[in-house]
Amino acid sequence: MIYVTRKAHFNAAHRLQNPEKPDEWNARTFGKCNYPNWHGHNYIIEVTVAGEPDPETGYVVDLGTLKKVIEERVLEPCDHRNLNLDVPFLQGIIPTSENLVYAFYQQLKSPVEAISSKGSVLYSVKLFETERNIAEYCPFRTIENI
Amino acid sequence: MIYVTRKAHFNAAHRLQNPEKPDEWNARTFGKCNYPNWHGHNYIIEVTVAGEPDPETGYVVDLGTLKKVIEERVLEPCDHRNLNLDVPFLQGIIPTSENLVYAFYQQLKSPVEAISSKGSVLYSVKLFETERNIAEYCPFRTIENI
Amino acid sequence: MIYVTRKAHFNAAHRLQNPEKPDEWNARTFGKCNYPNWHGHNYIIEVTVAGEPDPETGYVVDLGTLKKVIEERVLEPCDHRNLNLDVPFLQGIIPTSENLVYAFYQQLKSPVEAISSKGSVLYSVKLFETERNIAEYCPFRTIENI
Amino acid sequence: MIYVTRKAHFNAAHRLQNPEKPDEWNARTFGKCNYPNWHGHNYIIEVTVAGEPDPETGYVVDLGTLKKVIEERVLEPCDHRNLNLDVPFLQGIIPTSENLVYAFYQQLKSPVEAISSKGSVLYSVKLFETERNIAEYCPFRTIENI
Amino acid sequence: MIYVTRKAHFNAAHRLQNPEKPDEWNARTFGKCNYPNWHGHNYIIEVTVAGEPDPETGYVVDLGTLKKVIEERVLEPCDHRNLNLDVPFLQGIIPTSENLVYAFYQQLKSPVEAISSKGSVLYSVKLFETERNIAEYCPFRTIENI
Amino acid sequence: MIYVTRKAHFNAAHRLQNPEKPDEWNARTFGKCNYPNWHGHNYIIEVTVAGEPDPETGYVVDLGTLKKVIEERVLEPCDHRNLNLDVPFLQGIIPTSENLVYAFYQQLKSPVEAISSKGSVLYSVKLFETERNIAEYCPFRTIENI
Numbered sequence: 035m036i037y038v039t040r041k042a043h044f045n046a047a048h049r050l051q052n053p054e055k056p057d058e059w060n061a062r063t064f065g066k067c068n069y070p071n072w073h074g075h076n077y078i079i080e081v082t083v084a085g086e087p088d089p090e091t092g093y094v095v096d097l098g099t100l101k102k103v104i105e106e107r108v109l110e111p112c113d114h115r116n117l118n119l120d121v122p123f124l125q126g127i128i129p130t131s132e133n134l135v136y137a138f139y140q141q142l143k144s145p146v147e148a149i150s151s152k153g154s155v156l157y158s159v160k161l162f163e164t165e166r167n168i169a170e171y172c173p174f175r176t177i178e179n180i
Numbered sequence: 181m182i183y184v185t186r187k188a189h190f191n192a193a194h195r196l197q198n199p200e201k202p203d204e205w206n207a208r209t210f211g212k213c214n215y216p217n218w219h220g221h222n223y224i225i226e227v228t229v230a231g232e233p234d235p236e237t238g239y240v241v242d243l244g245t246l247k248k249v250i251e252e253r254v255l256e257p258c259d260h261r262n263l264n265l266d267v268p269f270l271q272g273i274i275p276t277s278e279n280l281v282y283a284f285y286q287q288l289k290s291p292v293e294a295i296s297s298k299g300s301v302l303y304s305v306k307l308f309e310t311e312r313n314i315a316e317y318c319p320f321r322t323i324e325n326i
Numbered sequence: 327m328i329y330v331t332r333k334a335h336f337n338a339a340h341r342l343q344n345p346e347k348p349d350e351w352n353a354r355t356f357g358k359c360n361y362p363n364w365h366g367h368n369y370i371i372e373v374t375v376a377g378e379p380d381p382e383t384g385y386v387v388d389l390g391t392l393k394k395v396i397e398e399r400v401l402e403p404c405d406h407r408n409l410n411l412d413v414p415f416l417q418g419i420i421p422t423s424e425n426l427v428y429a430f431y432q433q434l435k436s437p438v439e440a441i442s443s444k445g446s447v448l449y450s451v452k453l454f455e456t457e458r459n460i461a462e463y464c465p466f467r468t469i470e471n472i
Numbered sequence: 473m474i475y476v477t478r479k480a481h482f483n484a485a486h487r488l489q490n491p492e493k494p495d496e497w498n499a500r501t502f503g504k505c506n507y508p509n510w511h512g513h514n515y516i517i518e519v520t521v522a523g524e525p526d527p528e529t530g531y532v533v534d535l536g537t538l539k540k541v542i543e544e545r546v547l548e549p550c551d552h553r554n555l556n557l558d559v560p561f562l563q564g565i566i567p568t569s570e571n572l573v574y575a576f577y578q579q580l581k582s583p584v585e586a587i588s589s590k591g592s593v594l595y596s597v598k599l600f601e602t603e604r605n606i607a608e609y610c611p612f613r614t615i616e617n618i
Numbered sequence: 619m620i621y622v623t624r625k626a627h628f629n630a631a632h633r634l635q636n637p638e639k640p641d642e643w644n645a646r647t648f649g650k651c652n653y654p655n656w657h658g659h660n661y662i663i664e665v666t667v668a669g670e671p672d673p674e675t676g677y678v679v680d681l682g683t684l685k686k687v688i689e690e691r692v693l694e695p696c697d698h699r700n701l702n703l704d705v706p707f708l709q710g711i712i713p714t715s716e717n718l719v720y721a722f723y724q725q726l727k728s729p730v731e732a733i734s735s736k737g738s739v740l741y742s743v744k745l746f747e748t749e750r751n752i753a754e755y756c757p758f759r760t761i762e763n764i
Numbered sequence: 765m766i767y768v769t770r771k772a773h774f775n776a777a778h779r780l781q782n783p784e785k786p787d788e789w790n791a792r793t794f795g796k797c798n799y800p801n802w803h804g805h806n807y808i809i810e811v812t813v814a815g816e817p818d819p820e821t822g823y824v825v826d827l828g829t830l831k832k833v834i835e836e837r838v839l840e841p842c843d844h845r846n847l848n849l850d851v852p853f854l855q856g857i858i859p860t861s862e863n864l865v866y867a868f869y870q871q872l873k874s875p876v877e878a879i880s881s882k883g884s885v886l887y888s889v890k891l892f893e894t895e896r897n898i899a900e901y902c903p904f905r906t907i908e909n910i
Contacts, residue, residue, distance in 0.1 A: 036573065038570060065390065071261065074194075092490075171329075184899050187896040314624075340804075365777050366803055462477070469593055469595070481749075509700035602660050634822070716766045720766065
């Protein structure tokens with residue numbers, strides 16, 4: 035099993051706010067991430083596919099094609115946009131990194147697996163909100179030893 | 181002459197828009213940087229002081245004190261804020277990186293020189309809007325050979 | 327299952343030395359890492375929590391709170407300190423990166439899980455001694471196929 | 473179980489080309505990676521060993537010794553070389569990152585495990601072709617939940 | 619005076635060889651950089667323009683337009699190419715980083731100044747051959763104090 | 765004029781302490797950098813030579829030879845050492861980054877210029893104590909406009 039990763043970047047505005055809660059709860063819970071006039075990030079997204087290389091090409095996935103799928107499914111709707119207001123597939127969720135990686139995984143799963151070698155899966159999506167704050171969604175790792 | 185640099189980070193939203201021009205001019209000139217609902221960046225700022233080390237401390241400037249001045253003069257007003265709407269000293273300017281480094285330099289010059297060794301100057305302020313887009317203001321370099 | 331990571335930095339001195347062995351064994355085994363007058367590193371620590379986002383906040387863990395726990399439990403006792411001499415919870419161990427990540431994991435497990443969403447676990451602690459030398463402790467991955 | 477990683481660099485030329493296919497297929501499949509006069513990369517390799525620290529040294533593996541094994545088994549044959557023409561253990565494979573990590577893992581497995589603590593395994597080999605294109609081979613992770 | 623920098627990447631093969639010298643001189647002078655079957659790098663180029671921001675746009679230069687000029691004048695002829703064989707404007711020079719930055723500066727000077735604000739100059743071109751080996755050409759700095 | 769830079773790394777322990785001042789002054793002035801049992805850093809040094817490329821080699825300086833000079837003159841005496849106690853050419857100075865870059869410049873000037881092309885000068889030495897704290901010594905830049 036080989037794991038292939040493609041990294042991409044986008045810049046977006048957001049604000050953490052649960053609309054079902056009073057303003058005071060939001061300010062206390064999210065602190066400066068709740069400031070009303072938005073802030074933003076240079077997001078880095080890492081998309082990882084797991085599979086066997088195709089014997090004719092040596093590719094699990096053509097990274098040029100994967101780049102285009104990431105651009106189409108994530109960067110085009112999100113880059114230079116407001117994640118709370120502008121992105122159809124993010125409506126109704128609080129744009130924490132945790133919720134974003136899950137939403138990006140759903141956006142990417144079918145089109146990424148369609149361009150990958152037979153039997154490959156979209157293994158994980160990782161998002162760097164800043165160099166120090168990172169979230170990842172991976173449905174294939176299990177926490178067994180608890 | 182020794183050059184001492186301190187790096188800091190902040191996250192902010194902005195939008196490029198010249199309010200004296202029609203919307204159509206702004207959209208054409210600034211492209212996706214003009215999108216109405218803002219976008220944002222993880223800004224990195226580098227502040228450089230030039231001077232002679234103090235003989236008692238070996239410091240041109242105590243970088244812990246310089247860190248606090250940068251926090252007070254730039255990060256506190258800008259971090260998690262909207263650079264077009266929220267920052268008093270940025271009112272009336274288009275928040276391009278070029279204009280930001282000049283404004284940050286003015287914010288920092290007096291307090292930085294006040295904490296530096298005798299004869300030191302604030303040499304330059306550099307801003308990374310993204311890893312690939314960078315601006316710097318330095319009043320001490322000259323373009324002589326043109 | 328979402329994985330959330332927070333990165334932090336500290337600077338410390340150390341020396342590799344097994345006090346139960348003769349000096350000659352230590353010099354031969356640890357080479358320049360055994361030099362008597364210490365050396366040091368800019369350590370980078372990455373702490374990863376695995377869990378489900380809380381539906382009200384969208385957080386597996388508030389990264390600002392996680393930052394404070396890392397500061398209190400690891401950075402405060404270790405930053406600008408000597409790992410062989412100054413840190414109570416490192417007494418009696420040789421401060422290799424392998425032993426440090428295990429000790430940091432024990433320091434962090436309870437307080438990190440106490441601030442994380444229901445059912446979350448401290449998934450792993452990773453330490454960069456240099457950009458090229460890295461250790462990680464993760465009790466949840468298993469080596470099954472051997 | 474502790475995971476210890478050592479990073480190394482090498483520079484090499486390559487070209488993606490399946491010699492059993494016509495030129496036209498190769499040009500269409502590999503695009504600019506198929507250009508006839510070669511191109512090249514600053515490859516970064518990360519080698520990870522999993523095991524228990526030796527109680528006398530606190531090491532899963534001495535990273536100085538691991539560095540030498542990586543130099544001998546991967547860097548010496550590959551650095552400043554042409555991966556299609558010059559490297560005996562890469563003959564007959566298309567030098568995609570996927571195929572390279574698998575070949576490097578085979579090169580490294582025995583000598584790395586021979587220098588590691590009792591019971592340790594070569595856990596994975598990861599290769600950065602560019603900062604954005606990454607492949608990893610790890611025989612110990614399984615994709616169970618499909 | 620504001621300095622604006624745009625960073626870009628390309629991958630290329632090359633070999634250091636002075637065709638007017640015997641093979642033995644080349645092997646002794648350039649070592650592994652002279653190996654006959656080429657090697658290659660992930661080059662990073664940084665292009666810096668110095669000037670005054672245009673008062674209407676706040677730009678010394680539109681970095682999106684600068685990106686296109688770098689792509690057209692440097693990346694298109696060089697990316698995934700052999701710098702000794704494939705690039706018309708590099709014919710007859712040994713492709714050391716020193717010679718490359720000078721050649722890239724000549725390629726970029728007119729078109730970059732044509733898209734920049736009135737009075738701006740192409741200040742410097744910097745090239746990272748590896749993370750550790752860097753060259754820069756800047757005709758505006760002088761070494762006066764010798 | 766071309767500027768060529770080589771980057772290198774070393775790990776060392778140090779402590780900021782002016783032995784001519786009372787302990788209380790040192791503790792107040794240097795804070796945690798004055799802790800008695802040392803701390804340490806992964807230092808990065810950047811050495812820049814300015815000159816004209818030699819027409820036969822295209823080199824301002826052979827970076828492999830420059831690497832060896834840096835190793836001999838800076839890394840060998842400093843790596844894995846205590847900068848206050850172990851390094852002959854640092855005796856009697858407080859090892860701030862400001863004082864270190866000046867001392868390293870003196871160590872490197874003659875041997876670096878001896879291996880560089882005719883007329884070249886050691887232009888600057890830059891030191892990263894951490895990613896955020898940086899000092900540089902360059903005797904060729906002047907602060908004219910004050």
